[in-house]
Amino acid sequence: MxxxxxxxxxxxxxxxxxxxxxxxxxxxxLSQIGVAPDIVKRTSIAMxxxxxxxxxxxxxxxxxxxxxxxxxxxxxxxxGPGIEDLDLAMQEGYSTAPDSIREMGFGAGMGLSNIKKHSxxxxxxxxxxxxxxxxxxxxxxxx
Amino acid sequence: xxxxxxxxxxxxxICTKNYDDSIDIFSACSADLMSDVMAFSKSNALLLTGxxxxxxxxxxxxxxxxxxxxxxxxxxxxxxxxxxxxxxxxLLATDYPMFVASGxxxxxxxxxxxx
Ligand SMILES: Nc1ncnc2c1ncn2[C@@H]1O[C@H](COP(=O)(O)OP(=O)(O)OP(=O)(O)O)[C@@H](O)[C@H]1O
Ligand SMILES: [Mg+2]
Numbered sequence: 001m002x003x004x005x006x007x008x009x010x011x012x013x014x015x016x017x018x019x020x021x022x023x024x025x026x027x028x029x030l031s032q033i034g035v036a037p038d039i040v041k042r043t044s045i046a047m048x049x050x051x052x053x054x055x056x057x058x059x060x061x062x063x064x065x066x067x068x069x070x071x072x073x074x075x076x077x078x079x080g081p082g083i084e085d086l087d088l089a090m091q092e093g094y095s096t097a098p099d100s101i102r103e104m105g106f107g108a109g110m111g112l113s114n115i116k117k118h119s120x121x122x123x124x125x126x127x128x129x130x131x132x133x134x135x136x137x138x139x140x141x142x143x
Numbered sequence: 144x145x146x147x148x149x150x151x152x153x154x155x156x157i158c159t160k161n162y163d164d165s166i167d168i169f170s171a172c173s174a175d176l177m178s179d180v181m182a183f184s185k186s187n188a189l190l191l192t193g194x195x196x197x198x199x200x201x202x203x204x205x206x207x208x209x210x211x212x213x214x215x216x217x218x219x220x221x222x223x224x225x226x227x228x229x230x231x232x233x234l235l236a237t238d239y240p241m242f243v244a245s246g247x248x249x250x251x252x253x254x255x256x257x258x
Pocket of ligand 2: 052112
């Protein structure tokens with residue numbers, strides 16, 4: 001409990017060159033402290049999808065990460081347009097991404113369901129015109 | 144299948160230096176959409192793609208993908224090569240189109256199976 005790692009990152013808007021830096025950094029930390037590779041991968045996928053979403057849809061935002069010996073909690077928040085219908089957004093294939101994003105290889109509408117699949121606890125708080133916060137928890141020991 | 148064997152089979156140029164040829168690749172994913180790659184969860188995997196941008200390398204990193212083949216004569220950019228070398232990801236480039244490159248690899252035993 002005493003060894004808590006805390007990290008904060010800025011996620012810039014629409015900058016594909018550094019998109020994923022935060023997830024990449026967290027991935028390194030998890031590997032270094034000896035978290036099992038499959039858990040590292042699950043965490044990476046969930047965080048990367050959320051980071052890309054904040055960049056593409058949320059006009060950029062912040063990532064706050066806390067790691068203790070049992071789990072990682074990732075909070076990705078933005079002050080963007082918010083999600084009007086979250087149930088709809090969670091469905092595979094639903095996407096409002098413009099063509100410019102599709103050309104970059106994203107916008108298939110798979111991200112949110114992929115985050116759900118790879119996190120142990122997922123909480124999304126969103127309000128139109130206020131922003132979106134995605135809270136992801138992954139436990140290191142799977143019961 | 145080893146990276147060197149893959150390179151020979153699909154007549155690919157290896158664009159990164161100092162790669163680890165002991166890696167055994169046994170599954171692969173062909174996609175231009177990184178969203179689709181993110182949904183692929185096999186290990187020791189190879190990615191074949193026609194998309195050329197740094198997010199391809201980033202996505203490979205997140206997905207534990209060991210090597211990326213750029214198809215149809217596409218070449219990775221210098222910043223992508225740098226990034227891949229840093230992360231220990233091997234980049235290859237072939238003139239074959241996606242379908243043919245995938246077919247050759249499939250025929251030689253890379254079946255996209257595995258855990
Ligand atoms: N942070 C966010 N702010 C505003 N809208 C969002 C946010 N995250 C997701 N959305 C909305 O939910 C939709 C679905 O998101 P999801 O991540 O599942 O797919 P996508 O980002 O469009 O495509 P993919 O993730 O496959 O690249 C988005 O198209 C967008 O309309
Ligand atoms: Mg998304």
